[in-house]
Amino acid sequence: MTAVARLGGAVLDLCRVVGALTLFCGSVLRALIPPRADRVETWRALHRVGVRSLPIVIVTAFFAGGIAAIQVSTYVTKFRAYEAVGWGFGFVTFRELGPLLVGLMFSGRVGAHNTAELGTMKVTEQIDALRILAIDPIHFLVLPRIIAMLVMMTLLNVIGDVFALAGGMITAYAMVGVDPYVFWNSFTEYVMLIDFVNGLIKAAAFGLAIGVVSCSFGLDVRGGAPGVGRAVNGGVVVSAVGIFVLDYLITAVMQ
Amino acid sequence: MAEPTTLAGFVAEIRAQVVDTADVARQSAWYLARGRWDWPAIWAQAHEIGVRSVFFVIVCLGFLGAIINLQAGFQATRIIGDASLIGAQSMPLVVRLLGPTLTGMMVATRVGTGIAAEIGSMVVTEQVDALRMNRAPPAEYLVKPRLVACMIMVPALTTIGITAAFFAGMAVAAFAFGTNPGTYADFDVVVGLDLVEGMVKAAAYGVAIPIIASTAGLRARGGSEGVGEATTQAVVASSLAVIVLDFAISGVVFVLR
Amino acid sequence: MIRLEGVGKAFDGQPVLRDISFTVPAGGTLGLIGAGGAGKSLVLKILCGLVRPDAGRVWLDDTELGPLSERELMDVRGRIGMIFQNYALFDYLTVAENIGFPLARMQRPADAIAARVQTRLDQVHLPDIGPRYPRELSGGMKKRVCLARATVHDPPIMLCDDPTAGLDPVTTNRIFRLLKDLQAQNDATAIIVSHETGYLRPICDAIALLDRGRLVFAGPTAEAVEHPEVRAFMEGEPP
Ligand SMILES: Nc1ncnc2c1ncn2[C@@H]1O[C@H](COP(=O)(O)OP(=O)(O)OP(=O)(O)O)[C@@H](O)[C@H]1O
Ligand SMILES: [Mg+2]
Numbered sequence: 153m154t155a156v157a158r159l160g161g162a163v164l165d166l167c168r169v170v171g172a173l174t175l176f177c178g179s180v181l182r183a184l185i186p187p188r189a190d191r192v193e194t195w196r197a198l199h200r201v202g203v204r205s206l207p208i209v210i211v212t213a214f215f216a217g218g219i220a221a222i223q224v225s226t227y228v229t230k231f232r233a234y235e236a237v238g239w240g241f242g243f244v245t246f247r248e249l250g251p252l253l254v255g256l257m258f259s260g261r262v263g264a265h266n267t268a269e270l271g272t273m274k275v276t277e278q279i280d281a282l283r284i285l286a287i288d289p290i291h292f293l294v295l296p297r298i299i300a301m302l303v304m305m306t307l308l309n310v311i312g313d314v315f316a317l318a319g320g321m322i323t324a325y326a327m328v329g330v331d332p333y334v335f336w337n338s339f340t341e342y343v344m345l346i347d348f349v350n351g352l353i354k355a356a357a358f359g360l361a362i363g364v365v366s367c368s369f370g371l372d373v374r375g376g377a378p379g380v381g382r383a384v385n386g387g388v389v390v391s392a393v394g395i396f397v398l399d400y401l402i403t404a405v406m407q
Numbered sequence: 408m409a410e411p412t413t414l415a416g417f418v419a420e421i422r423a424q425v426v427d428t429a430d431v432a433r434q435s436a437w438y439l440a441r442g443r444w445d446w447p448a449i450w451a452q453a454h455e456i457g458v459r460s461v462f463f464v465i466v467c468l469g470f471l472g473a474i475i476n477l478q479a480g481f482q483a484t485r486i487i488g489d490a491s492l493i494g495a496q497s498m499p500l501v502v503r504l505l506g507p508t509l510t511g512m513m514v515a516t517r518v519g520t521g522i523a524a525e526i527g528s529m530v531v532t533e534q535v536d537a538l539r540m541n542r543a544p545p546a547e548y549l550v551k552p553r554l555v556a557c558m559i560m561v562p563a564l565t566t567i568g569i570t571a572a573f574f575a576g577m578a579v580a581a582f583a584f585g586t587n588p589g590t591y592a593d594f595d596v597v598v599g600l601d602l603v604e605g606m607v608k609a610a611a612y613g614v615a616i617p618i619i620a621s622t623a624g625l626r627a628r629g630g631s632e633g634v635g636e637a638t639t640q641a642v643v644a645s646s647l648a649v650i651v652l653d654f655a656i657s658g659v660v661f662v663l664r
Numbered sequence: 665m666i667r668l669e670g671v672g673k674a675f676d677g678q679p680v681l682r683d684i685s686f687t688v689p690a691g692g693t694l695g696l697i698g699a700g701g702a703g704k705s706l707v708l709k710i711l712c713g714l715v716r717p718d719a720g721r722v723w724l725d726d727t728e729l730g731p732l733s734e735r736e737l738m739d740v741r742g743r744i745g746m747i748f749q750n751y752a753l754f755d756y757l758t759v760a761e762n763i764g765f766p767l768a769r770m771q772r773p774a775d776a777i778a779a780r781v782q783t784r785l786d787q788v789h790l791p792d793i794g795p796r797y798p799r800e801l802s803g804g805m806k807k808r809v810c811l812a813r814a815t816v817h818d819p820p821i822m823l824c825d826d827p828t829a830g831l832d833p834v835t836t837n838r839i840f841r842l843l844k845d846l847q848a849q850n851d852a853t854a855i856i857v858s859h860e861t862g863y864l865r866p867i868c869d870a871i872a873l874l875d876r877g878r879l880v881f882a883g884p885t886a887e888a889v890e891h892p893e894v895r896a897f898m899e900g901e902p903p
Contacts, residue, residue, distance in 0.1 A: 162462065207417075208643060215650045222657040223504050226664065248478065253650065256512050260642035264520065268635025275631060327661060377531065377631035381524025384638040388516045389463060396470035403474050404583075407481045533752035536714050540746050542738050542769040 169390060176368040179290055180298065189295035197300035205261050205308060212257045213250060213312035217319030220245045225328040237330050238339030241320045246313060246343065246351045252399060254312045255358035258305055259391040263366035266297055267387040270370025271380040279371065289371070298363035305359025309352055346406075354402050361394040424644065428622045434546035435554055435618060448552040456518050456553070457560035464564050465571045467513050471505060472497075472572025476579045480586075490584035494591035497576060499601050503660075506569035507605045508653045511612035513568075514561055515645035519620040522553055523641030526624025527634040535625065545625060553617040561613030562606055569605070604660045611652045619645040665690045666821065666853055671710060671720030673703075679877060681706055684720070686872055686882040688853055695864035695885070696857045697897065698874030704857045705749055707874070708823045711855070712744050713737040724821060742770070745814035745852075749825040751806045753798040759809050760785075760794035766817045784812035788842060804835040811839065815846045822847055822854040828863075836860060840867060861898040865889065873897055 183189075224240035270293065273279050279289050317339070324330040369387035373379045479493040526549055529535050535545050573592075580586035623641035627633045666688040673681040681703045688694045696704050709715040710722060713729050722729045727740055753762050761768075763784055764777040785791050788808040798806060807827055814822065824843060828836040840863050847854050858864055864871070871888035873880040881891050888894045896903070 208647065211647065212650055215654045218654050219504065219508075219650070219657055222654075222661050223500060226503075226661060243482070248474065252509075253512070256516070257643070257646055260516065260646050261639065264639040264642055265635075268632070268639060272631050272635060323658075327658060377634045378524070378528055380631045380635050381520075381528060381638055384635060385517070385520040385524060388520055388642055392513060392516050393463070393466055396467045396474075400470045400474050400477070403477045407477075532755075533748050533750055534754055536709070537746075537748060537752040537754070539714060539738075540712060540741050540744065541766045542742060543765075544734065544738065 172372060173365065173368055177364060180294060180364065183290045183295055188291050189299060190292045193292055194296040194299055197296040198303060201262050201300040201304045204265065205258055205304065208257050208261050209254055209308045209312050210315050212253050213315040214319035216249050216253045217245055217316030218323035220249050221320040221323040222327060225324060229328065236338060237324055237328070238335045238337065239342035242339050242343030243347060245316045245320060246347045250312055250316050251309060251351045251354040251358065252395070254309060255355065255395045256392060259362045259388055259395065262301060263362040263391050264384050264388050266366040267370040267384045268380055270367060271373035271383045274371060274373045275376055275379060294367045297367055298360065301363035302356060302359040305362070306352060306356045309355035313348065313351065350406050354399060357398045357402060358395050361398055362391050365391045365394060427626060428619055431546060431550060431622045431625065432618050435550045438547040438551050439554070442547040442551060445552060449555050452552045452556035453560055456556045457563060460514060460517050460564060461567060463517055464510055464513055464568045468506065468510060468568035469571040469575040471509055472501065472575035473579045475501060475505065476576035477583065480580065480584045484584065490580065491586050491590050493580055493584065493586060494576065498573065501572050502569055502605045503601045504657070506572060507565045507608040507612065508649060510565045510568040510609065511561065511616070511649040512646050514564060514612065515616050515649055516642055518557070519616050519641045519645040520638045522617060522620040523624040523637045524634055526621055527627035527637035530625060530627045531630055531633050550617065550621045553621060554614070557617040558610065558613045561616070562609040565605065565609035600660065600664065604656065608653060608656050611656060612649050615648045615652060616645045619648055665723070665725050666711060666855065667723040669721045671717045671722065673706060673710065673715065673717050681877045684879050686879065688855060688870065690853055691851055692869045693847065693854045693856065693867060695868035695871045696855055696874065697861060697864070697871065702874040703877045704874055705825050708746070708825050708855065708857065711823060712741050712746055742817070743819055744821045744823060745819035747810045747814045747824040747827050749829065751798070751810055753806060753809060755798055758794065759796050759798065762798065762809060763813045763816050765813065770817065780816060784816050788812050804831045807831065807839060811842060818850045820850060820852050822852045824854065824856045826857050828858060828860055836863065
C-alpha cells in the first residue's frame with residue numbers, strides 16, 4: 153500500500169468513527185426526551201461501575217499524588233521554597249494529573265469492560281433478543297451505563313483527590329522531609345476552589361465521553377471473539393484521544 | 408475467570424496475576440538470553456506496535472503539550488505577568504514525567520489491549536497448546552518478539568511524543584501568549600539527568616507493558632468473554648504498572664539528584 | 665508405549681479425573697470413549713504434558729513426564745502428533761505453513777519441508793490448498809489439515825481428539841482410513857477419542873470408557889463389547 157492510500161484509509165477511518173459517534177449521540181439524545189432510562193438498570197450500573205473502579209482509582213490517585221509531590225519537590229528544592237510544595241502539588245494534581253490519570257484508568261477498567269460486555273451481547277444476539285421483546289437497548293442498556301459512568305467518574309474524582317493528597321503528603325514527608333503541617337498550610341492557602349472545580353468538570357466530561365464511546369463501540373461489534381477484542385482496542389484508543397481533546401478544550405475555556 | 412466478589416477473592420486474584428506475570432517474565436528473560444531470534448516476527452511486531460501507534464501518540468501528546476503550556480502560561484501571566492519562560496517551565500516536566508508516562512499509558516492502551524486480544528484469542532482456540540506441542544514455547548514464540556519490539560519502540564515513541572508536545576506547546580505559546588518561538592525553545596533547564604530519567608522510564612515501560620499484556624492474554628479462559636476479560640485486565644494492569652514504575656523511578660532519581 | 669497410573673486432576677477443588685490407570689502397548693491403538701465432559705480431552709492433554717496431573721504418574725515409552733521441566737517436555741512432545749478437538753490451526757499462517765510448522769521449529773531446511781508438506785497434502789487428498797488460510801476451509805478439510813500437521817514429523821505416538829466431529833459419513837470414513845494408514849506407516853502407538861463407536865471397533869485393539877472422570881473399563885475390544893456398561897454406552901442407552 154502506498155503512503156497516499158494509507159493516509160486516505162486513515163482519514164476514512166476517522167470519518168467513520170466520528171460519523172458513527174455522532175449518530176450514536178443523536179440516538180442517545182433522542183432517548184433523553186422524555187428521560188426514560190431504566191431505573192433498576194441504572195442503579196445496578198452505578199453499583200457495578202463504582203465497585204469495579206474504586207480500588208483502581210484509589211491506587212492510581214495515591215501514586216499520582218506521590219509522583220506529583222516528587223516532581224514538584226524537584227523544582228521546590230532548587231529554589232528552597234518548601235512552603236510552595238503544597239501549592240504546586242495541589243495545582244498539578246487537582247487540575248491535570250489527577251483527572252487525566254484517573255480518567256485513563258477508568259477508561260481501561262470500566263470503559264473497556266463495558267465495550268467487551270456489550271460486544272459479547274451483540275455477537276451472541278442478545279441485543280436482538282431484547283429488540284424482539286420490544287425493549288429499546290438505548291433505554292435499557294446504554295443510558296444507564298452512560299449515567300453511571302458520568303456520576304461515578306465525578307464522585308470517584310473527589311475520592312481520588314483525597315487519596316492523591318494523602319499520597320502527596322506522605323511522599324513529600326518521606327522523601328523531601330516537608331513537614332505535613334507546612335504542606336497542608338501551603339495547600340489550603342494557595343489551592344483554590346476553582347482548581348478543585350476545574351478537575352471535577354474535567355472528570356465529568358471524561359466520564360461522559362468514556363460512556364458514549366464505550367457503548368458505541370460495544371454495539372458496533374461484528375465478527376465473533378476477535379471482533380470483541382478489536383472493539384475493545386478501538387474503544388480505549390478513541391476514549392484516550394477524546395480525553396486529551398476535552399482536557400484541552402476545558403483548560404482553554406476555564407481560565 | 409469470573410470477577411471476584413469478596414475481598415479475599417480479590418486478593419487471591421491479584422496474587423495469582425502477579426505470580427503468573429513473574430513466571431512469564433522469568434521465562435522471557437531466559438529466552439531473551441538464549442532463545443532464537445526470529446527477526447521477521449520482531450520486525451512485524453515493531454511495525455504493529457510502533458508504526459501503527461505513531462499517529463495516536465502524536466495526537467495525544469500534542470494535545471498534552473498544548474494543555475501544559477496553557478496551564479503554565481495562565482499561571483505565569485497571572486503571577487509574574489510574563490509568559491516568555493513557559494517553555495523553560497514546562498519542558499523539563501514533559502521530558503521527565505508527562506512525555507514518557509503518558510506515552511506509556513497510551514502504549515498500554517493501544518498496544519497492551521492488542522497484545523492481550525491477539526494472544527487471548529490464540530489461547531481460547533487452543534493455538535497456544537498447539538505451539539507448545541511443536542517446540543514453540545509461548546514465551547519464546549509469542550512474548551519475545553513483542554518484548555523486543557516494545558523495548559525498541561516505546562523509547563522511540565516517547566521521543567516522538569515529547570517532540571510533538573514540544574511543538575504543540577510552542578504553537579500554543581505563540582498564539583495564546585505571544586511568546587516568541589525562539590524564546591520558547593531557549594531553555595537550558597532540561598539537563599542530561601532529565602533526559603536520562605525520561606528514557607529510563609520509557610525503557611522500563613517498554614519491558615513491563617508487553618510482559619504484563621502477554622500474561623493477561625495467556626491467562627484467558629472461555630470464549631469471547633474470556634478474550635474481553637483478558638483485554639481489560641491487560642490495560643488496567645499495564646497502566647497501573649506504568650504509574651507505579653513512574654513513582655519508583657522518580658523517587659530514585661530524586662534521591663540521586 | 666503409553667502408561668497412566670492413578671492419574672487424578674481437579675480444577676478449583678472440583679475433581680475432574682480420578683484414579684485413571686491404563687496401558688497402551690507399543691504399536692497398539694486404544695479407543696477412548698465417554699460422554700461429553702467425561703474428561704477425554706483432559707487425559708490427552710495430560711499425556712503430552714500440556715496439563716500436569718495432581719496425582720499419579722505418566723510414561724511415554726520409557727520417559728516419565730512428572731519430573732520433567734517445561735523445556736524438557738518440549739523434546740518429549742516432539743515424539744507426539746496431536747490432533748486437537750477444535751482444530752487449533754494457526755489462523756495467521758497458510759495451510760502449508762501450518763503443516764510445515766513442526767518441521768520448521770526443528771529447523772529443517774526449507775526445501776525438505778516443502779517436499780514433505782506436499783506429500784502429506786497429497787495423502788489427505790487436498791493437493792492444491794497449500795497457499796490458502798484455515799478460515800477458508802470447511803470443517804472436514806480443516807480436520808484433514810490437522811491430521812497432516814500432526815503426522816508431518818512421523819511421530820511414534822499419535823493422540824487424536826475427536827478427529828471426525830461433525831463430519832459426514834463419507835469424510836468420517838476417509839479420515840479413519842487415513843489415520844490408520846499414517847499410523848501403520850510410522851508403526852505408531854495411538855489413542856483415538858471418538859463418538860463414532862461403530863468405526864472405532866474394527867480399528868482399535870482396546871477400548872477405554874470414561875464416565876464423569878472415572879475409568880469404567882479398559883481392555884481388549886473383544887472384551888469391551890461384552891462389558892455391560894461399555895455396551896450400554898455404545899448402544900446409546902441412558903445410564
Ligand atoms: N482448564 C480447565 N479449567 C477448568 N475446568 C476444566 C479445564 N479443562 C477441563 N475442565 C473440565 O474438565 C471436564 C472434562 O473436560 P474434557 O474437555 O476433558 O471433556 P471431554 O470428555 O473431552 O468432553 P467432550 O466430549 O465434550 O469433548 C469438564 O467438566 C471441564 O469443564
Ligand atoms: Mg473433548
